[in-house]
Amino acid sequence: MRPGRQKSRDARQRLRSKLAAIAATTALAATVTSTALPASQASAATNTPVTLSWEMWVSPSTIPFWEHDASLVHSMYPWITVKLTEEPSYSDYWVRLPVQISSNTEPDLVATQNLRTSSYQAGFLPVSTSQLNSEGTSGFSLSAFDQGAVNGYKVSGGRLIALPYDFGPLLMFYNKTVFEKYHIPLPSNNWTWPQFYKDIATIQKKSDGAIYGYADDPFFDEFLTFATDMGGHYLTPGGALKVNTPQFANLLKEYVAPVKNGLAPLPPSTASVTGSWDLQQWESGAAATYIDGPWDLLPDIAAVKAGIEHFQIGLAPLPNGPSGKSSTLLSGSGFGISKDLYKNHPGVNKAQLLSDAIKAIEVMTGPKFEKANAASGDFPARTADFPYFYHTLSTLGITNAASPMDYALKDAVPYNATNKWAGTEDAFNSQIVGVMQGSIKPMSALTYTEDNQGTPA
Amino acid sequence: MSSQSLTLPRAAEPASRRPRRRGDARAALAFLLPNGIGFVVFTVAPAIACFALSLYSWPLIGTSHFVGLGNYQTLFTKDPTFRAAIGNTFYFVAAYVPLNLLVSLGLAVWLRGYSRGRRILRVIFFIPVLTPLVGDSVVWSLLYTNRNGLIDSVIHAVLGVQGPEWLSAPQWAMPCIIIMSVWQGFGYNMLLFTAGIHAVPEMYYDAARVDGASKWRTFRSVTVPLISPSLYFGIVMTVISSFQVFAQAYVLTNGGPGTSSTTIVLWLFEKGFNDYALGYASAIAWVLFVIVIIFTFVQLRLQRRWVHYEV
Incomplete structure (x- = not known):
């Protein structure tokens, strides 16, 4: 999930409560009626009971869903109990976590996002693939996950700070009804940016200016997705930010062109704070397209249904860049083991504790949970569970999701960041509306971003 | 005789008053102590800790180290956003304080008296002070919306032209914040000045x-001098609060576009709670503290020239 999507996340969580209940019940029944107990249960008597504390962002309505995820661990390994200890909202969670890392008061298991790997890796116990295989659940294999989702959590030595439970590429969401109304061919996997610009201009023209073709988000990650698709590399091989270049200045100029040309509305400079401005423009029918991730699909469907403008939702990969590929950034969330694990359990055998924690995160991102997760609207990180997500969408009227998603995933890359990302995003987001409005030059905005990356988290 | 009667009590005063003074002092101390403890624990100690923190590079995650006045040096030599924030904050203070005083004093004079209509109007004008600043800012952000906002719609309906990009244009962002702030804040001073005006004895107006x-001469030579203590208090408090402007800038523009409406406290917030540069944010806090102290001290010195405490 994107950092700025708090509002949409909350909306999604509200919707999820209904679906979660169904998904949890189904998955729980499957767990209870499982015919053969795992071999690991046989050794329950020989293991010291342990309760692992766990934190992630939740809303009151989603707590049962996540508690069910925790209960899967206990049902598989009876001596391990995972307990959701705190229940912060999404925004609160990201205020709490750095404080907890700093004060050595983290819970045992911690939710994180691939984008934050560089910033918060100090708070995690990185684990190797061999540890995941030997200490975790029977038959665990990293290859069951989408490798783009996994790679986002890799740190030095190829070790992982977390296992993903959801992820997604950024896609183009479009108003299918508007495209059909104005006889514009629906976006396909082959479309390009010039075609996109032509389409949004047509929408604007044919609607007599009543509908903007596009809602251009004044947000750093969306610009970087566009830049990546156009062949730009915002990080040096050493992992440092490098955007104040003529290439990126041109890319930024192109990125803001829809606004400058009147094909997209000028956003308020607070759009980066709310993080859902473009989404609202699109959901309300004011704009025909916008860029977002699959995590917002279900709330979008609900919002469109509940809104004034009832339209059909279409999905497309980002238009193909000059290389002929649609190369988007992958964002996602996962669960890791905190560096305070041993401190939280003094006197407990460290090897056993680590083994238990690995088992826990493997179950919490395992196939049983992922099915329920997909049914609740998250795009699962396990490739075998993709169809569950597509099935969920098809029941809600979006039948063409698999093709654009698969196409987008083909050349997607993990959204890597520096350890100063919060400051970097703020710096860019403070400039972008000025660039769109014309008062700030693209190169000035990018130089400002480089000069104001802030301090390492 | 008379001199005796005058001097005797005086001679007796020190002996009789000394014990009572001690008793008064103890009672005063007892009354002051709870507040004093609170002041030391919650104001003085954090302020000192904040200053100590400002001498460190203190990231939230990672190790901190002593940098002396390094944070202050960076602020004034290498941080253009901070310089912009200082300029923007002074712009806000310079425009907001006079406007606030003008509107609040004007309305206080206009609403002088106790008629029912005046009372109702005073309540209406005071309502924005009672409403949450963040909520007010959200409503005003909707009013300022380009094209579909109420302000733009009215301008378009009346004048037939499109209004400017209120919150998205650098030259309009700060004026928008100022206008909203005046609307939200004038009620407090209006009430303060109204109380001051009502305390002026009617005989002066009769005279x-x-x-x-x-009317102008009466206002200038009677009203203003006689409510000068209220005016002084209002000015001091308004200047202090306006240097601390944050919520409306955060909600309406988030300091943008660019840094055109970034204020000192907004930059402090960005550095402290988004960037987690706690030492640097503390240095910003201290610079603001010093600015406010200087302005308050200057006002304290100047008040002797124009504030009249005796009617």
Whole structure:
């Protein structure tokens, strides 16, 4: 999930409560009626009971869903109990976590996002693939996950700070009804940016200016997705930010062109704070397209249904860049083991504790949970569970999701960041509306971003 | 005799008053102690800790180290956003304080008296002060919306032209914040000045009328001098609060576009709670503290020239 999507996340969580209940019940029944107990249960008597504390962002309505995820661990390994200890909202969670890392008061298991790997890796116990295989659940294999989702959590030595439970590429969401109304061919996997610009201009023209073709988000990650698709590399091989270049200045100029040309509305400079401005423009029918991730699909469907403008939702990969590929950034969330694990359990055998924690995160991102997760609207990180997500969408009227998603995933890359990302995003987001409005030059905005990356988290 | 009667009590005073003074001092101390403890624990100690923190590079995650005045040096030599924030904050103070005083004093004078209509109007004008600043800012952000906002719609309906990009244009962002702030904040001073005006004895106005003074002359020579303590208090508090402007800038523009409406406290917030540069944010806090202290001290010195405490 994107950092700025708090509002949409909350909306999604509200919707999820209904679906979660169904998904949890189904998955729980499957767990209870499982015919053969795992071999690991046989050794329950020989293991010291342990309760692992766990934190992630939740809303009151989603707590049962996540508690069910925790209960899967206990049902598989009876001596391990995972307990959701705190229940912060999404925004609160990201205020709490750095404080907890700093004060050595983290819970045992911690939710994180691939984008934050560089910033918060100090708070995690990185684990190797061999540890995941030997200490975790029977038959665990990293290859069951989408490798783009996994790679986002890799740190030095190829070790992982977390296992993903959801992820997604950024896609183009479009108003299918508007495209059909104005006889514009629906976006396909082959479309390009010039075609996109032509389409949004047509929408604007044919609607007599009543509908903007596009809602251009004044947000750093969306610009970087566009830049990546156009062949730009915002990080040096050493992992440092490098955007104040003529290439990126041109890319930024192109990125803001829809606004400058009147094909997209000028956003308020607070759009980066709310993080859902473009989404609202699109959901309300004011704009025909916008860029977002699959995590917002279900709330979008609900919002469109509940809104004034009832339209059909279409999905497309980002238009193909000059290389002929649609190369988007992958964002996602996962669960890791905190560096305070041993401190939280003094006197407990460290090897056993680590083994238990690995088992826990493997179950919490395992196939049983992922099915329920997909049914609740998250795009699962396990490739075998993709169809569950597509099935969920098809029941809600979006039948063409698999093709654009698969196409987008083909050349997607993990959204890597520096350890100063919060400051970097703020710096860019403070400039972008000025660039769109014309008062700030693209190169000035990018130089400002480089000069104001802030301090390492 | 008379001199005796005058001197005797005086001679007796020190002996009789000394014990009572001690008792008064103890009672005063007892009354002051709870507040004093709170002041030391919650104001003085954090302020000292904040200053100590400002001498460190103190990231939230990672190790901190002593940098002396390094944070202050960076602020004034290498941080253009901070310089912009200082400029923007002074712009806000310079525009907001006079506007606030003008509107609040004007309305206080206009609403002088106790008629039912005046009372109702005073309540209406005071309502924005009672409403949450963040909520007010959200409503005003909707009013300022380009094209579909109420302000733009009215301008378009009346003048037939499109209004400017209120919150998205650098030249309009700060004026928008100022206008909203004046609307939200004038009620407090209006009430303060109204109380001051109502405390002015009617005989002075009667005398002014008898002397044939015009309304303006009466206002300038009677009202203003006699409510000068209220004016002084209002000015001091308004200046202090306006240097601390944050919520409206955060909600309406988030300091943008660019840094055109970034204020000192907004930059402090960005550095402290988004960037987690706690030492640097503390240095910003101290610079603001010093600015406010200087302005308050200057006002304290100047008040001797124009504030009249005796009617």
